[in-house]
Amino acid sequence: MKKKVLIIGTGLAGLSTALRLSTDGYEVEMIEKYHRPGGRLNLLEKNGFKFDMAPTFFSMSYEFKELAEYCRMPMPFEFVELDPLYAVHFEGDSRSYLIYKNLKKLAAEFQSVEPDMERxxxxxxxxxxxxxxxxxxxxxxxxxxxxxxxxxxxxxxxxxxxxxxxxxxxxxxxxxxxxxxxxxxxxxxxxxxxxxxxxxxxxxxxxxYTELVHDGYHNVKGGMYKIVEGMVAELDKRGVKMHFGVEVDRFEKNHSGISAFVDKTGKRWDADLFVVNADAASFRGQVMGRPKFSPEKLDSKKWTLAPLTIYLGLDTKVKNMYHHNYFLRRNFKEYAHKIFKNSIKLDKPYYYVNIQSMHNPDYAPEGKESVFILCPVPDLRYKSDWSDAEEIADAIVKDMGERTGFDFAAHTETRIVYHPKHWESMFNLYRGSGLGLAHDLNQVGGFRPANKDEEFNNLYYTGASTIPGTGLPMTVISSRLVTERIHKDHGHLSKK
Known part of the structure; x- marks a missing residue:
């Protein structure tokens, strides 16, 4: 008989794990709080505009190729390499710097400020x-x-x-x-x-090295959500069922381990094995009730910055901008030291802008543009009141217009703003942290929450806050590592 695996969460790590385990003969079922799969790798649609909700590029493309080979399937999406990688705009500087993989071209960009740059x-x-x-x-x-x-x-x-x-x-x-x-x-x-x-x-x-030499950065033809759509289509062929609007809040156990998770409506979700693609730290505290991951313990850990995201649907095309853009200022040290704990005003923040319909024209109606803006901000431990989110967004859009000479505000016909409370609510991101646990020495490798549960032999974790860490390719690697764990403990059910 097949062993059944329940995967809680349909982020990239969860989807990758589902593909691997279904390849290895396991019966897989998935549940998800959000209304569609993908986790933070998701899609937002409004008034004919489409927006990648969070990730807009990735590195280490060979990890996706490894996944496809492991699962004996064609690549579920088509990716395109970015070169230049991105543009950087400094406050008070009339020019922008394009970051090329070609070192001669890169050095030429900085010849006026960094002599002997190529060497x-x-x-x-x-x-x-x-x-x-x-x-x-x-x-x-x-x-x-x-x-x-x-x-x-x-x-x-x-x-x-x-x-x-x-x-x-x-x-x-x-x-x-x-x-x-x-x-x-x-x-x-x-x-x-x-x-x-x-x-x-x-x-x-x-x-x-990974961005400039080893593999570079890649975008996906048709938009980043094509990654999810391609993986879900393959899982559908394999009979993997997904259920949405499901949030677990407790578990049941028996003599052999976890017997079921129970959602907020009281419905039981049973299986032989369980893989959690929610945050590996906060899930242990909030659902498993582990004292080591109590709110006080979690709050004492280092978490990544939270996202303030702005999605603009413009009534015309943007000129003289690259696909990926960073807008920075000259107070870099002060800003970096103060942004985490909300000890600097957010009227002039640092931010990233992705002109999404530039590479994917179907993301906007003809002659129009979809624009994604990400501003890393303090998480909810340090800034719990986001009633000023629209004002901060106004300031960012105005600043972007002044620095590019294009009036984004005047040409905006659709606008959506998500602040950290939205992100916490949509995807159970702890305190609204955008990428889970940070990567200082005390929170990497063996110091990071393990991908196998401390108490139950049939409970595992995958995703950003377990090993190896955050980022799209890292979560694909995470799916491989947790699959190896399961094989070690419970074996292959089919021959490769």
Whole structure:
């Protein structure tokens, strides 16, 4: 008889795990709080406009290829490489900087502020690449049975990388570059992790290598939600059932482990095995009732910044902007140190803008444009009142117009604003944190919430707040690691 797996949550990690386990002969059923699958990798539609709700690009495309090969299926979506990767606009600077993978073109962009840029970048990326390749299979793609096994595994990493675990990404930039602009731009990957370069270890400079050398960034033909649609179509072929509007709040157990989860209507969802694609830390506290993950314990952890997202439907096309854009200011250190705890005004924030219909024309009616804006903001621990969200959005849209010479406000015919309370409510994001637990030394690898439950042998976790961490490719790797766990404990049900 087939063993049945219930997956709680249909984010990318949950969908990937469902594909792997259904390939391996398990019967899979999925439940989801939101009204459609995808988690944060979702789609918003209004008045003929479409918007990617959160992720707008990804790296490490080979992880998706590995998933497709494992599951013996064609790639469920088509991706396109970005080059240039993105544009960066600094306050008070009339020009923008395009970030190219080609180092000669990249150096030419910065020749006026960073002499000898090509040599410096080549040296920096060589060191970053060594970190990536020396840790990818030793740390990133490994399960750990205990904290000791994690620390033991770290001893296999060449000792030369050790110091970079103990100083910041910003210091690494200062060691390699002179100009403010280059140091800020190359440290943006810290913000991709939902943190800042001042509290992100220097080892994460390996992400600069993944973006500029190893694989680059990719967008999806037809929009990011095509990832979800393609995976769901394949799961449908395999008979995997999905149920929406379902939120679990308690569990039942028997002598062999968890017997069922119970949703807020009282309906039981039983299975042989359970995989949780909700936040691995907050679920343990809020549903499993673990003292180690009580509200006080959770609040003492480091969480990633929360999202304030703005979706604009414009009545005309935008000119003189690239697909992906960062709008930054000159108070970088002050802003980074103060934004987490809401100790700086949000009237002039840093933000990211994606002109979504530029690469995917069907995201907007003909002659119009769909625009996505993301502003990382304090989570609900530090800013619980978001009655000013529309005012902050007004300021961002106005600032963007002044800095680009295009009046976004005047051309807006559709606008939606989601603040951290919305994100917390829609996807059970703890305190509205956008990417789950942060990635400081005390919350990575064996220090991160494990992907196997501490008490029950048939309960597992996958997603951003367990190993290996946050980001689309990381959650695909997470699905592989949890599948390996299940195979180790319960075996393959079909021959590969």
């Amino acid at each position: 410096k970048v080549a040296r920096f990326l060589k060191a970053a690449g060594e970190i990536f390749h020396d840790t990818e299979n030793i740390v990133i793609k490994q399960n750990f049975d205990s904290l000791f096994s994690y620390l033991l595994q770290l001893t296999r990493v060449p000792i030369k990388h050790g110091p970079k675990m103990f100083y910041s990404m910003w210091r690494e930039m200062e060691k390699n570059f002179d100009s403010f602009e280059v140091k800020v731009i190359f440290s943006l990957v810290g913000f991709f992790l939902g943190a800042t370069p001042f509290d992100t270890p220097a080892v994460y400079s390996m992400l600069n």
